[in-house]
Amino acid sequence: MQNIDSKNKYTGINTATRLAGLLGHPVGHSVSPYLQNALAEKYGINMAYLGFDIAEGQLENAVKGGLAMNAIGFNVTVPYKKDVMKLLAGVDPAAEKIGAVNTLKLEPDGYHGYNTDMPGFGRALDYAGISVKDRNVVMIGAGGAANAVLCALLEKGAGNILIVNRSLDKADALAGRFRDSYPDSRIYTAALLNTNLNTNSAESGLNKEPDYLEIMSGISGDKWIAIQCTSVGMFPKVDMAPINDENFYEQLEAAYDIIFNPEETQFLKKAREHGAKISNGLGMLMFQGIRSFEIWNGLKVSDDIAEELLEGMQEAVKER
Ligand code: ATR
Numbered sequence: 001m002q003n004i005d006s007k008n009k010y011t012g013i014n015t016a017t018r019l020a021g022l023l024g025h026p027v028g029h030s031v032s033p034y035l036q037n038a039l040a041e042k043y044g045i046n047m048a049y050l051g052f053d054i055a056e057g058q059l060e061n062a063v064k065g066g067l068a069m070n071a072i073g074f075n076v077t078v079p080y081k082k083d084v085m086k087l088l089a090g091v092d093p094a095a096e097k098i099g100a101v102n103t104l105k106l107e108p109d110g111y112h113g114y115n116t117d118m119p120g121f122g123r124a125l126d127y128a129g130i131s132v133k134d135r136n137v138v139m140i141g142a143g144g145a146a147n148a149v150l151c152a153l154l155e156k157g158a159g160n161i162l163i164v165n166r167s168l169d170k171a172d173a174l175a176g177r178f179r180d181s182y183p184d185s186r187i188y189t190a191a192l193l194n195t196n197l198n199t200n201s202a203e204s205g206l207n208k209e210p211d212y213l214e215i216m217s218g219i220s221g222d223k224w225i226a227i228q229c230t231s232v233g234m235f236p237k238v239d240m241a242p243i244n245d246e247n248f249y250e251q252l253e254a255a256y257d258i259i260f261n262p263e264e265t266q267f268l269k270k271a272r273e274h275g276a277k278i279s280n281g282l283g284m285l286m287f288q289g290i291r292s293f294e295i296w297n298g299l300k301v302s303d304d305i306a307e308e309l310l311e312g313m314q315e316a317v318k319e320r
Contacts, residue, residue, distance in 0.1 A: 012041070013048055019069060020049045020296060023062050023084070024077035027051040032075055034316040035289045035309060042305055045297055047072060054080065063087045063104070063111060073111070073296045074104040075289070081144065088113045097181055098147045103292040114295055117148035120288025121258075122156055127287070127303070128279035130254045132158040136222050138212070139163050140192065140242045141229030142170040145258050149229050150174060154182045160219050162188045164212040164243075166230075188215050192242060216251055223253035226271065233257070233265040241266035249274040258284055261317055286313055 008014060022032050028051070036049035052074075054062045059080050066074060076084045081100040085091055088101070089110030095101045101113030125132060137158045139149055142165035153161055165171035171189040179187055190212035216224060232242040243249075255271035258281035268278045286309060290301045 011048075012046075014046070016046055018047045019066075019071040020047050020073050020075075021066075021071065022049070022051045022075045022077060023054050023059065023080060024052075024075075025054050025056070025079060027053050027077065029320045030077070031285070031313055031316040031320065032289055035286060035313060036293060038309055038312060039290065039293045039301065039305075042309075043297065043299065043301075047296070059083055060087055066104070067106075067110060070106070072106055073292070075292055076102050076104065078144075085113060087111075094118055094151065097178070098151050099177075100144055100147065102288065103295055105295050114292075115148060115151075116288040116291035116295070117145065117284070118151045118155070119291050120286075121149055121284045122152040123287040123291070124279070124281075124283030125152070125156070125256065127283050127306070128254075128256065128277075130225060130256060130277065130279065132156050132225055134159045136160045136216075136219055136224045137162070137227065138216060138224050139227045139229055141165055142167075142174045143229065146174060146229040149227055149258070150178055150187075153227075154178060154185055160186045160188065162190060162212060162215055162219075164190050164192050166192045188219075190215055210245065213245065213247055216248075224251050226252050226255045226276075228255070228257040228259065228265070228267045231259070233262075233267055234259045235261045238262050239266060241270060243267070244270075246270075246274075249276070252276040254278070257281055260285055263314075282310065282313055282317065286310055 022030055030051055033049050033051055040047040081102055085101050090112040092114045095113050095115035098115045098118060100115055103114040103116045104111040132153055133156060135158060137153055139146060142163055163171040163175055168191040175187040175189050179185060193210050230242050233240050249270045252271050254277040255268055256279050257265045257268050259265050260280045260282040263280055272278045290306060294301055
């Protein structure tokens with residue numbers, strides 16, 4: 001008779017397999033199961049990672065269920081990254097600063113929360129060969145993803161940081177939160193006005209140069225690194241870019257878009273056409289997952305393995 005602890009030859013799963021998974025709503029399009037199970041196989045870790053579509057009101061039950069079943073950890077995605085924080089035994093200080101948790105790790109006293117979007121974005125920048133240290137960086141967007149991006153930029157010692165957002169009050173709130181933790185930082189804000197996104201609007205003030213361009217040209221003659229952190233240009237609305245002004249793109253040396261579908265957004269296309277080095281958000285997606293895997297398993301994933309996985313992820317994104 002077969003030993004019940006031997007690995008199932010079809011799935012590799014046995015009674016010693018540790019459970020991990022993604023908590024979100026919806027989760028159907030996620031490529032995290034592909035990434036995490038590939039990592040587990042590469043590193044010989046007996047872990048199975050599944051997607052869990054958690055209905056509204058069920059998050060607490062899901063976390064308690066994980067505890068009861070001794071699940072090694074979870075990733076948490078939209079819309080639960082904030083709500084999950086109050087259900088945890090502890091929250092990492094960086095995740096607290098960002099105001100969102102995307103990774104839970106089981107400890108003796110319960111789940112502890114981390115934010116791996118921040119180090120994931122940082123490693124994706126390194127991987128793309130974009131150095132922000134002492135550089136001028138303009139970020140577009142002030143939502144959830146922008147929080148993690150700003151934190152990573154500050155940790156990496158970016159020089160001047162300009163946050164451009166459709167609603168200026170959100171950009172100001174984001175800047176205000178981080179100015180306290182990084183008193184030496186130079187964070188500016190401007191509204192995303194006067195772009196082709198709203199040229200049909202009577203108030204668009206077409207003859208006035210947008211504030212963000214004034215700030216950018218006023219700061220120094222150095223070129224800028226731009227990070228696109230909004231959902232504008234994401235599939236299926238692939239014809240849109242948050243900024244259409246050629247004068248903006250002329251000032252860029254490098255551009256990173258957190259969107260990875262399509263592979264090249266309008267934003268990246270325009271930046272590339274103006275000679276900037278470009279990179280899409282697949283690296284951020286992969287490295288945030290890699291960081292979660294590292295936290296759960298206490299190891300460091302090499303860049304060689306990451307490179308191999310990136311190709312597989314590109315395929316996985318296309319097949320979704
Ligand atoms: P995420 O967690 O993906 O960052 P979010 O928190 O909803 O999502 O933030 C979305 C970001 O995209 C915000 O910066 C939002 O601008 P506002 O703060 O003004 O809402 C920006 N955004 C979304 N749709 C936009 C559009 N059509 N034009 C410009 N900015 C847009």
